[in-house]
Amino acid sequence: MKKLALCLMSAILLLTPAVEATQLTAPTSTVSVSITIPESISVSCTPASVAFTGTPSAGSQPIGGLITCTVNWNLQNTRTVLDVLDYFSSDNPFGTTKITAGMITGSANAGTATPFSDTSATQFGIAGFYGPLLGQQTFTSSSTNFNGSQIDTLQLAVNNSVSIPPGTYTATLNVVALAP
Amino acid sequence: MKRIAFNIIALIIVLLVVLVAAALSQQISPLTQEAKGPRARGEFTVTNQGILPIAVVLEPVSLGAANGKPVWGPLHGVQVKLSEQSARLGPKQTRVISYEAKCEQQPCAFSIFAKFAQGHTSNGIAVVIHLASTVYVCEKKKGCRESTLRGLGIWQDVARAAAK
Numbered sequence: 037m038k039k040l041a042l043c044l045m046s047a048i049l050l051l052t053p054a055v056e057a058t059q060l061t062a063p064t065s066t067v068s069v070s071i072t073i074p075e076s077i078s079v080s081c082t083p084a085s086v087a088f089t090g091t092p093s094a095g096s097q098p099i100g101g102l103i104t105c106t107v108n109w110n111l112q113n114t115r116t117v118l119d120v121l122d123y124f125s126s127d128n129p130f131g132t133t134k135i136t137a138g139m140i141t142g143s144a145n146a147g148t149a150t151p152f153s154d155t156s157a158t159q160f161g162i163a164g165f166y167g168p169l170l171g172q173q174t175f176t177s178s179s180t181n182f183n184g185s186q187i188d189t190l191q192l193a194v195n196n197s198v199s200i201p202p203g204t205y206t207a208t209l210n211v212v213a214l215a216p
Numbered sequence: 217m218k219r220i221a222f223n224i225i226a227l228i229i230v231l232l233v234v235l236v237a238a239a240l241s242q243q244i245s246p247l248t249q250e251a252k253g254p255r256a257r258g259e260f261t262v263t264n265q266g267i268l269p270i271a272v273v274l275e276p277v278s279l280g281a282a283n284g285k286p287v288w289g290p291l292h293g294v295q296v297k298l299s300e301q302s303a304r305l306g307p308k309q310t311r312v313i314s315y316e317a318k319c320e321q322q323p324c325a326f327s328i329f330a331k332f333a334q335g336h337t338s339n340g341i342a343v344v345i346h347l348a349s350t351v352y353v354c355e356k357k358k359g360c361r362e363s364t365l366r367g368l369g370i371w372q373d374v375a376r377a378a379a380k
Contacts, residue, residue, distance in 0.1 A: 075248065087341070161285055208341070209342070212345075214286075
């Protein structure tokens with residue numbers, strides 16, 4: 037009899053819903069998540085070099101084919117401009133006074149061929165002899181191009197190669213992408 | 217005959233793939249950093265996203281202004297020490313370059329140009345890509361870039377640019 041009563045009591049206790057039990061809620065814990073994506077610019081130019089081999093001429097002759105430069109950028113919205121410039125470091129980029137920077141012309145994006153010069157308005161203060169502005173992006177507060185890419189081409193040519201003595205000459209063309 | 221044509225086409229495709237992959241770009245990041253001076257310390261990364269090794273030469277220069285434009289020139293008023301002056305980046309390699317700087321006056325600004333050159337050119341014109349990471353050092357880190365560029369007279373906010 038005692039056993040039966042005990043069993044009944046246990047069953048009642050187990051099956052009776054805890055009506056007055058208070059609901060327990062664990063305190064909300066937070067995990068802060070931050071994502072940092074730094075600004076970046078990347079540039080590629082192909083081919084890595086161009087050469088002129090041919091019969092000297094008093095006119096203009098192309099130096100190799102088109103140089104194609106691809107620029108990718110991911111910038112903050114405080115930037116106002118991205119320029120892609122091309123220049124030679126000196127007036128005698130081939131190491132001989134027989135070939136001056138002014139004898140080399142550049143045609144950016146099939147535009148007018150202009151000789152390299154140190155009077156470029158877009159030289160950004162880096163000393164050099166500049167060709168045409170290769171590419172430019174401007175940004176305003178409503179711009180949607182703070183993240184983007186562009187492709188520019190440059191055709192180099194040499195004027196009056198008849199004045200150049202036979203030989204093999206090398207030079208370095210600097211391509212610089214700046215978003216100051 | 218068909219087999220030869222197939223082989224030639226396959227070779228051209230492989231060459232194109234190699235050239236496209238080789239053309240992948242060189243990258244620098246971040247473009248700007250702000251620091252509380254007069255001593256500053258930090259790092260930036262240079263990346264070769266191509267599949268051919270590339271040489272990179274690092275050159276710190278001072279940032280100033282002339283005629284309302286930024287001007288880069290030899291270091292003055294700041295000493296910059298780099299962990300490396302040059303490096304050879306393998307395919308798809310990223311290199312972290314650290315720097316330590318000490319400005320004689322604040323604010324001061326300097327850029328570190330990374331000059332990427334692929335291979336050696338024995339004839340013709342080699343193309344070298346220049347990318348810069350610029351460090352602004354002030355008494356207060358926050359807003360250092362803007363205050364420095366304003367001081368140089370070359371700050372142009374986007375709202376003003378929009379009005380032009």
